[in-house]
Amino acid sequence: MIRIPSSEITPEHVYLSRREFLKQMGIVTAGSLLLSACGAKPTASPQADAGEAATGLADELGDPATSYEAITNYNNYYEFSTDKESVAPLSKDFQTSPWTVEVGGLVNNPKTYDIDDLRQNFDQEERIYRLRCVEAWSMVIPWTGFPLAKLLKEVDPKPEAKYVRFETLYDPEQMPGQNAGWYVWPYAEGLRLDEAMNDLAILATGLYGKDLMPQNGAPLRLAVPWKYGFKSIKAIVKIDLVEERPVSLWMAAAPREYGFYSNVNPEVDHPRWSQATERRIGELGRRPTLMFNGYEEEVAYLYEGMDPFADVPANS
């Protein structure tokens, strides 16, 4: 696979602030809706613009970080709601303290960590990652967290451990979405052990330098940027080293559509929609999706000699 330079993958028209984007859209909508007397468009409030001003943060391809407002108000988190904008209000009282994470299974040193220990005992780093949702939208998110590998080394996986299984809190009183019988709760996800040991895989505790908000998976979530967003499980309470490949919630819910690997690949479409392009939140139009979400150099070795997209009919 040829690595495309960032100058080629980013069409020039996409560098627009949200406000400008809405203005530009106004020309199109006003034209298409045949509006004549809608009055003057109110000018942007200076506060709003300051809030959306560039933070100077960008990913390694030079694309700016998505606004904090967008990251914290547009969330796929079915434990609270299937409506992305309802997650933030519904999760605002979610209890993230006290919180413990049980790390066990096929390990020599099983241990239950307090969330504060995880924050203090592991150096917190900033990682600016692209997040590509399987629904074909994407963001750039400045996470704070630490490599999953560091935690795994501490518990010392046994030789027979092949996979890592993650589990979200199960608490239907706090997470009303878990009453929906549609899915097998609690949310579960998995990685192959060598994927989990890759330096890109982190456990995130914050974003934009602040503690994670409940809607983003507080207090602890996974971030595996070369895979579709649903692999990055939120509100983790349990991490198990296992021998058998774990079955994730999405694999159980729709086995024909969601596979175990779920690596981002513009050439393998979701059975029902294209994955060739994506809509970057805050931009107008679409941009091409990158192989492994742009992390091919870092992760391609994991899949040498195998087809990481072939374990289910499509879109794995």
Place this chain on the structure above:
Amino acid sequence: MPVFKFTRFQIAVHIGSLIPLSLLLWDYFADNLTVNPIQDITFRTGKAALVLLVLSLACTPLNTVFGFKPALKVRRALGLYAFLYVCLHFLTFVGLDYGFDLGLIYEAIFEKRYALVGFAAFLILLSLAITSTQGWMKRLGKNWKRLHRLVYLAGLLAVVHYVWLVKSDIREPLTYGAVVGLLLVARIPVFKKGVMKFRGGLIKRLEAEKRIA
């Protein structure tokens, strides 16, 4: 000078049909279209189109089953409003979303079944909208009715389009599907005759009771 006379019901239908568009414009100017505005506009125009299409399909059964005649007077308006939202929905898709990139649009429409059925529904509604005038009714004669029966197909395609779009919980689109199915059943001649007979009997009986009283 022609005087346009609208009943209150008709005015309500026109206002109601324009509410989704008004809300959309309001939210646009209030900068309230979520952080993924294109998706929001696409969903909202699509939903409005589907609801209005179902309502226009409901007009005839409302008359045959419940004897609600005013429904017949708003059937065309509802259908055309549905088409208006379908146009906005389609324009959002090809213009705002895909920037009129014909290659991408071609790929999206013809390689993805959800888009293909949506496009088919659009073509059907386009032909129905064009032939919705009195002139075309006269020109097509008996064929007009046949042609316009395709609206049920458009409704079913729209529901399928919706079902194929959602990630997993298809209860809502299936609800629309059930409604369209019911409305379709209400048009089956046997069923329709049965209902009309029953209603006729009922009216006669009520009138007889009135006379006795």
